[in-house]
Amino acid sequence: MALEKTSGRPVVSVMFKPRIVRAAIKVAVIVGTILNVINNGEQIWSHQVVSIWPIAMNYLVPFCVSSYSAARNELQRAIEG
Numbered sequence: 001m002a003l004e005k006t007s008g009r010p011v012v013s014v015m016f017k018p019r020i021v022r023a024a025i026k027v028a029v030i031v032g033t034i035l036n037v038i039n040n041g042e043q044i045w046s047h048q049v050v051s052i053w054p055i056a057m058n059y060l061v062p063f064c065v066s067s068y069s070a071a072r073n074e075l076q077r078a079i080e081g
Contacts, residue, residue: 011068011071011072011075012071014071014074014075015067015068015070015071016067017071017074020067020070020071020074021067023066023067023070024062024063024064024066024067024070025063027062027063027066028059028060028062028063028066029059031062032058032059032060032062032063035058035062036055036058036059039054039058040054040055040058
């Protein structure tokens with residue numbers, strides 16, 4: 001279901017339209033920063049080393065969710081006319 005086709009176009013191809021990518025980046029920066037403060041704030045403020053993996057995931061997951069949902073929404077609107 002994650003990569004299913006709707007209206008003959010794969011969702012992934014729509015996910016990387018420039019308009020969708022720009023919007024998803026904005027969401028990822030805001031949500032990812034909030035998640036990093038929640039998940040790693042204590043380590044950051046105490047000047048401890050924080051692994052790059054959790055930091056990257058805090059930005060990557062909101063980007064993927066936002067771009068996927070925008071692409072699905074766009075494809076659904078195309079089907080409905």
